Structures are given as structure tokens and as C-alpha cells.
Amino acid sequence: MSTPKQVPQAYYDLLEQIQAIDFVLVELNLYLDTHPNDAESIQQFNQCSYESRKLKKQFEKQFGPLMHFGYSYSNYPWDWIDVPWPWQV
Template identity: 65%
Template sequence: MTQMPKEYYELLEELQVVDFVICDLTLYLDTHPDDYEAIEQYNQFVKKRKSVKKQFEKQFGPLTHFGYSYSNYPWDWKDAPWPWQV
């Protein structure tokens, strides 16, 4: 198992928390599609997720593949440890 810097785990945990909130709000909005405040919260967390993901990838490399994350030059997908390797 690869040991990463403390900030790696903090950002990854923050991303997991934000993903949980987004998932929970998605389920809620499926049954309450007219809840304006919930939609606002959902959009705020989506924006936050993009920011945290960008910060994480800038420091530690891509999180996802198939066009969801940019790559540095040279191709760096192979360089960062996979989340299950840390």
C-alpha cells in the first residue's frame, strides 16, 4: 500500500463527503422536484465538487478516466496511485 501525504487523504475524504451530499440530494429531488432550496444546495455542491476535484487532480493526478479528467503532459494517468492503492 502506498503512503500518500496527509493532504491527499483530506482532499479525498472531502470529495467523498461532497459526493455523498450530491447523491442524497439527488434522491431527495427525485421525489421533490419543485424544492427550489434543495436544487440550490445541489448546484452549490456540484460546484464545490468540481473545485475540490480540480484541486486534488492538480496536486495528485487524475481521479477518473474516459474524458472526465484532463491529463498533464506527458500522459500521467499511470503515475498517480489508484484510490484503492492508498
């Protein structure tokens, strides 16, 4: 395993924004499971989904892969050996 590198505060700030919007998405998903005809909540879910993808793309562009198993691309050389990984902070 590689030695952990120092990451800037922007790394943590952006990761926190991603975690917050993804929390909203989980809650909206649970609500919509029981209220499938709530058009306003569906619109909110779709807007949050867009925002989540946008934030994740920004994170990966600045700091490297965020999700594994083919959901994120890697730069050259292979980014996955760089730590800390998002789930470690």
C-alpha cells in the same frame, strides 16, 4: 504496474472531502427525484455541485487525474500509470 508511491496526508484529506460532498450530492439527487419543486434543495444541490467540481480540480492540480474516460486531463508524461489511483485508497 508501477510501484506505489508515498502520498502525503493532504491527498487523503482532500479525497475524503470529495467523497463527502459527492455523498451529499447523491442524497440530494435522490431526494429531488421525489421532490422536484423544492427550490431550497435545488439551490443546495447546485452549491454542492460547484464545491465538488472545485475540490476535484484542486485534487487533480495537486495529485493528478481523478476520473477516467476523458473526464480528467493528464499531465506529461501520462499520469495514469502512477499509483495509487483514487479508487485504490
